[in-house]
Amino acid sequence: MRLFLAVIIGLFGGFILGIALSSFIGIIGLTLFDLPMGIKFLPYYTAIICAVLVPVIDQKSGSGKRSN
Secondary structure, three states, rough: OOHHHHHHHHHHHHEEEEEHHHHHHHHHHHHHHOOOOOOOOOHHHHHHHHHHHHHHHHHOOOOOOOOO
């Protein structure tokens, strides 16, 4: 259950991060080069990456393990 929750949080957070990063890249491109720039499907890429990284980081940090 904890793994599933970490994946869902990673998907949601990665998607939001991708939207913010895409907007930032667009603003910088428009400011510097006077044309909109971006990476196609960036929110989906970051969502998948974060869905993998969040559970891995959670396991390595030791918060997923119980201490008796």
